[in-house]
Amino acid sequence: MGRIHESRFRKAAILLALCLMLSCLSISAFAADFTDSGSIGAPYKEAVAEMTASGVLAGFPDGAFHPEETLTREQGAKSSLI
Numbered sequence: 001m002g003r004i005h006e007s008r009f010r011k012a013a014i015l016l017a018l019c020l021m022l023s024c025l026s027i028s029a030f031a032a033d034f035t036d037s038g039s040i041g042a043p044y045k046e047a048v049a050e051m052t053a054s055g056v057l058a059g060f061p062d063g064a065f066h067p068e069e070t071l072t073r074e075q076g077a078k079s080s081l082i
Contacts (some may be wrong), residue, residue, distance in 0.1 A: 030081070034065040041067070 029037045033052070034040070041049055048065065056079050059070040 034059050034063065036064040036066065039067055040065060 034048075037045075044067070048057065048067075052059070057065075
């Protein structure tokens with residue numbers, strides 16, 4: 001009985017690790033989607049990628065993120081409500 005439980009636990013751990021690896025890959029892909037992703041500061045790239053992946057941020061219609069622009073009230077309200 002102990003071996004069966006250990007085997008299930010090991011399979012679940014491997015599945016969880018694979019899911020986490022895949023989620024990191026897809027989040028990183030979102031960060032590179034913006035045409036100006038090179039101008040997003042290194043400390044913020046992961047947060048921008050996560051918020052883009054979760055649908056909080058979408059960027060602008062031209063495909064850019066415009067990290068140097070000031071956030072408008074409308075943009076701030078929208079991102080806090082989502």
